[in-house]
Amino acid sequence: MNITLRQIEVFLSVAQFSHVGRAAEFLRISQSAVSMALSQFEDAVNERLFDRSSRKIFLNDAGKKLLPYARKAFEAASEVENFRSDGKVKGRLRIGASTTIGNYLMPFVIGGFAEKFPDTEAVMEVANTAVIARGVLEHDLDLGFTEGPVNEEELTEFFWRKDRLTVFSPKSFIEESYKSDKSAWIMREKGSGTREVFEAAMSKAGIGFKIKMELGHTEAIKKAVEAGLGIGCLSELAVSGEISRGVFRRVHFRNADFSRSLNIIIRKDKYLTASMKAFIDYCLKEDIKTAGYPD
Template sequence: MRYSFRQLEVFLAAAHYENITRAAESLSMSQSAASSALRDLEQQFDVQLFDRVGKRLQVNELGRSLRPRAEALLEQARELEAALSGQSSFGHLKVGATLTIGNYLAVGIMARYMGEQAGATVSLEVANTATIAGKVSRFELDVGLIEGELHDPDLEVFPWRDDELIAFCAPSHPLAQCERLTDEDLLSATWILREPGSGTRQTFDRAMHGLLPELNVLLELQHTEAIKRAVEAGLGIGCLSRVTLAEAFRRGSLVPLPVPHRDFQRRFYFILHRQKFRSPGIERWLELCGETG
C-alpha cells in the first residue's frame, strides 16, 4: 500500500481546517510532521490535493473528489480496530440538529442510543438548517436532523416525521379571542419570528405567500424560547412548531391562533452526505429516530 492511514488523517484534517498548523494540532502532531505526511502523500502519486494561498490550504477538485472515499476508508478502519479490540462498533457519533429538533426531540434519542451500547457517545450540535447542512456537506457532522426543505446535490435527504407551525400569542393579546385570523389580522399584527435560514422561517414564509412584504416583523430571533418569552411579554405574536409550544399551551401562558386558510404543514428530515460511509452507529441512530416518528 503506497499510503498510510496517518497520511489520510492529515489530508482530511487539512481539508477541514484549511491550515496545516491547526490540522497538526487536531491530530497531536508537530507542524513539520503533518506537512511532511501531506507532501509525501502528494509526491507518491504525483498529484496536488490543495491550492496553496499563503498559509491557507484550499482543497481542489481532485481533493474534493477523494475526500468522501478517504472518510469512508478511515471510518471502516476504526470499526475494524474496535472489533479487534472487542469494543463497541458504535463509537462516537456527531449529530447536528436544528433548534426545534435539538431542543425538543434529539436528547431523548441520544439517551436511548447511548443506553443501548456501552462506550457509545454522541455529540450534538444545534444550529439552523443552513448551518447543519453545510457541516454535513463538509463531513464535520455524521448526520443532520433538519426542519427545512433542502436541495444540495451532495446530500441525501430522507423524510422523517410530520410537523406543523402554530401561530400564537399571549392570553391578553387582542387577537387571543379570535376564532380564526384573517389576512387583515395577520397584516395588522406585530410579529416575532425565527431568523432567515431557519427551517421554521422557511415554512412560515412559504405559508405567508402574498403577504410577506407587508408583514410587520418587529424581531427576528435565533432561539425559540426567546421568541416565546417575547410573545408572553406582549411584544407581538409568533409562529413556531407545535412541538415547542405544547407545554406553554398546557400552562396557559400562550394560546394558539387558528389560521385555517394558511398551510403551516411541514416535515422533518434526515440528511447525510451521499458518499458518507454508513457505520452501524449511523444506521442505529436513524432507526431510533424512525421509532420516534
C-alpha cells in the same frame, strides 16, 4: 504505494481547516508532524494536492478529486477499528440538528440510543436548517435532522416524523386584532426551517404578514412574545408548556396549514458505518415521546 491511515487523516484534516496549525491542534500532534505526514502522503500518490500561501493551504484540483476517496478509505478503516465480533455497535457519531429538534427531541433520542448502545459516542451540533445542511454537505457532520426542506443534489432527504407549527400570543391579547397584515410578527431568522414553513403556509393561504423582529433562538422569541412585542410561530414542541400554563394563547388561522415533516439528511456518497446505521434505525423504529409532541 505505502499509505498509512494517519497520513489520510492528516490530509483530511488539512483539507477541512485549510490550515496546518489548526489541523495539528485538532489532531493533537505538532505542526511539523502534520507537514511531514502531508508531504509523505503527496509523495505516495505522486501528486501535489494543495496550493500553499503564506498563511493558508488550499486543495488544488487533484486534491479535490482525491478527497472523496480519502474520506471513504478513512471511514472504512475506522469501521475496521471499531469492529466487534459480538455484533455490538461501537463508534463516534457527529450529528447535526436544527434548533427545534436539537432542543426538544434529540436529547431524548441520543439518551435512549446511548443506553441501548453504550459503546457509542454522539456529538451534536445545533443550528438552523441551512447551517446543518452545509455541515452534512461539507462532511463536518455524519447526518443531519432538519425542520425545513433541503434542496441539494448531493444530499438524500427522507421523512422522520410529523410536527406542526403553532401561532401564539400573550394570553391577554385579543385574537381578532392579530389577523391582519399589520400584525407584528416575531420570527426565526432566514435559513430556519420554521421560518420557511411559516412563510410558505401564509403565502399559500393568502394571508399577509409583517415581520417586526427576527431572533435566532426559540427562547428569545418566546420571551419577546411574552413581553407583548408581537405574536410568534414556533413548533408545538416549544410552546405547549406555556400554553397549558396560560402564559400564551393559540391564534388560529384556519386556512393556513402549519404541519410539516421533520427529516433526516445524509450525503448520497456517504459511507454508512455500523453506528450510523444503528442510529438511523433507532430513530425510525423507536417510539420517542416528549411532552407536547403532536399525535
